[in-house]
Amino acid sequence: GNSVTQMEGPVTLSEEAFLTINCTYTATGYPSLFWYVQYPGEGLQLLLKATKADDKGSNKGFEATYRKETTSFHLEKGSVQVSDSAVYFCALSPTSGTYKYIFGTGTRLKVLA
């Protein structure tokens, strides 16, 4: 079946540090992949997406590349800010048969000034 595995948090970094949050997936076919961010007290917001292999999604300095050979979609940012403190969710949209996305368990990021 389809599944998403995210690295466990919390992840604590100093401002301007490099960020990587790992995400791997299991799916048949060619799913679309997403990263969502949830700030305290809010719903989830779409951060970036990739719909086919080797696509790179990017937004607000965050990047993730759809790697089919390693079934991964790791989130990266070169220099984090305090305002990036949030919970990050990796998600998968199956190729067909269902519109229900598969979400990872979320990774909490805390950035210290």
Next chain:
Amino acid sequence: EADIYQTPRYLVIGTGKKITLECSQTMGHDKMYWYQQDPGMELHLIHYSYGVNSTEKGDLSSESTVSRIRTEHFPLTLESARPSHTSQYLCASSAGQPLGGGYTFGSGTRLTVV
């Protein structure tokens, strides 16, 4: 600016009360979803709808019910609230495949049953 609206944002209510959590979207999306989010952050799908008069139970069993009489409106009802229903409830919508645009989430309703 949010295109999907949830009300109320916060609700504290006594045990046994009936409550309805509202969710409306202005994007014309056919697909809508309700998630329950536990304190550990994990999302659990409790209901979904693929169109008017279509509703299905999600992966997590829930005592709540939903209705979809209009495309834009997807309310969730608890007939008799209990402390175990205390949680964050998130509503989402999507245009569905093949557009693959992702879900749009509301800001959530934080429910506390005392």
